[in-house]
Amino acid sequence: MNGLQTSDEITVTRRDFLAGAAAGSLVLGVHLPALAQGAAAAGAAVLPPEINAWVVVQPDERVIVRVVRSEMGQGTLTGLAQLVAEELECDWSRVSTMYPTPGESLERKRVWGSFSTGGSQGIRQSQDYVRKGGAAARMMLVQAAADEWKVPAAECRVDKGVITHAGSRKRATYGQMARAAARLNPPAEVPLKDPKTWKLAGQRLARLDTVEKTNGSQVYGTDLKLPGLLNAAIRDCPVFGGKVRGVDSAATLKMPGVKKVVRVGESAVAVVADTWWRAKKGVDALNIDWDLGPHAGVQQADINATLKAGLSAEQAAVGNSVGDVRAALAGAARRIEAEYAYPYQNHATMEVMNATAKITMSATGTPQRCEVWTPTQNGEGALAAAAEAAGLPPAQCEVYKLHLGGGFGRRGAVHDWVRQAVAIAKELPGTPVKLVWSREEDMTHGRYHPITRARLTAGLDAQGDITGLHLRISGQSILAGIFPQNVRDGRDPVVFQGLNAGGGEAMIGYTFPALLVDHAMRNPHVPPGFWRGVNMNQNAVYLECFIDEIAHATGQDPLALRRKLMARHPKHLAVLEAAATRAGWGQPAPDVGGQKVFRGLAQMHGFGSYVAACAEVSVSAAGELKIHRIVAATDCGHAVNPQQIEAQVEGSFVYGLSAALYGECTVKDGRIEQRNFDTYPVMRMDTMPKVETVIVASGGFWGGVGEPTIAVAAPAVLNAIFAATGRRIRELPLGNQSLKRA
């Protein structure tokens, strides 16, 4: 999710057909049919000419805004439409959205730019050119009216899709001018509004995609219906790196509805049947002879030992270095040291991995076209994966995106399920086949949150002030698993997320006289992935809990210590102060149900935004934890839809606290042990705290929203637990630890 590429997209680029115009350039005159979002299966809908790539205005005044970033719950669909509509000055009540396909985009030299929807980039990385798309369309519509009326365009006014000219008392609607505007050349200069003058953007508008999600009519990938559709279930080797040696499918082939048993790559077997349930039963009846491969003997303890050894390794890649930490630690009056650990976690999207694929044959009996319908965070990545699996040029392939039943990073960088679906469809040419994973398949074949450990050592002088800090990370690199070409000399720059000296994306908020952040890369065989919040999640636990440790060890208030260290990081400090103030830091928290309530703080910077949280918890004498209230502050620069930012911040605590409280995947005999929500618990209603969000939109930059707050969830709660119990939890998840009073 960091960086715009995906591993699949790189394949596309290598094939070198993507050489294209800069994202956001306006292409006129060419009409290509696009698929209405949510109606992918219904076929192409013919539309009137577009004003430009981003805007279609219909004669009946309906405005269609093209959006290529994927909607997976985060609200980007509505936010991007707000930005386009703001500049377009159209009537919001008539706005709807549409997903152009990746195939159309390639045909048009990537006119819509990146499809990648990860790294909390959906809005911040495309806001500039989508706003220009809206503004240019407005200028062209006005110009068309001015030309017809033979008046200067500058004298025309626009309000909610109606163009007026006061002097001549002329009036026209966007729908009336659309056809003429589409024939005009795009303006060379497209000035954008000052965000301070926004009317639609920045407002607490309702989402555009809610009603369908309340009556069962929203079509997800798993719900897709196509004529002649068959269904597939799959079993991949339980050990990563294993293979299918042989398969006895005799029993399966006799079962009702079963059409075919298909070997998928070297490691999986699928059953195709008329219904998914029959396909799944067919898979259960297969007798597969596995070659479990080289990792079948790997246990969790082996992985832990490998990572522990990395904590003391001589060789480590440097992420951030200030002064001479070794000298500072050697000369310190006092040293504090702690070790932390963060486990593997599965994304556990509510909708399991799925894709529908169809191969169409030519008259001579060779594959001619490959179509895929799938929920993906990157339509272009899905297209590249489909093309490679089909053995066809991307120009002969197409991907129709559906809204995601959760993404969280699982559906962006690697499209393993798309490759499987295409491989299966190749065995049944002419027939669309829908591959749906079982939850067990999904849980055991994820791309897991990387496992890491950390050792932190702080040197203090006689007054208790920090003279140096060494943060050694040992463990898995996501880039090594997904984009190995981006790892140079054993250094994965993404590992240091939130701990960087600069760069604007994920910067540490403290100044120390000496600092060393380094990483000993240790890559077990379990495949890692970008997991909502990515490496910020564990780095926040390591840094923010250790700062809390130093505060308590030196008898300082955790907020007061941070203020001292954050003097040169005013934006970091401002959100921390905002959270602390709203929470009432410094005043005792009121008791709840006879239990004393304690607070903990955490702050981070990531995905371009500054975030902080204050957690309020109580722990009963028996060790029962209750998280009562979270106050979260976020500075994302510009706030496009505050009520959706609040929804993302609130959701971040569900994702982050699920991870902190329960989230752990463990390895036994080379395979992931957890198979479903009974062994991989997540947060439910009864453990959900109140969340109060403070949006500190300081302006002047565009930060992400979907991910950064997750990082502060765990450390704020862990620090509050220490305040309540005197127990310092250094290994997650919490559920493995006793919280009885120390």
Add this chain to the structure above:
Amino acid sequence: MNRLNVNGKVLNHNAEPDTPLLWVLREQLGLTGTKYGCGVAQCGSCTVHVDGAPVRSCALPVSAVRETQKITTIEGLSPDGKHPLQQAWVALDVPQCGYCQSGMIMAAAALLKDKPRPTDADIDAAITNICRCGTYNRVRAAIKQAAGGSKTAGLDIIHIQRSRS
């Protein structure tokens, strides 16, 4: 042919008796609003009503449902999608990805039938469905709104009437 009474209609299907009700609804009867999430009655995405009671249809063999029992799915919760819970869900923009929401609404509808003015504890006990996006607090607010509580839940969401033309 076997029969089920779903959303007020008697419908035929040819599923094997051990097929979970969920897959009969989705694959035999085309009612895909009810979702598969776990298959082991953990997540609640598959929640439907059988004679008014919330049931996790992914773990209920279709053979255990008699033709006389009335099954209600999200598609049949109200004739026009305007059940008070659906209205509250829209008013408070509850869904994020939306995948779990059919099950959430069905579980909440059963709760309100049982307890028209549920307390927080009632909601905690009845709504054990999993949402990974994290809509729990808005789900709670929407249940309370449908039960006659605050109309905005402090969210102050701006609803601009969608134009039909």
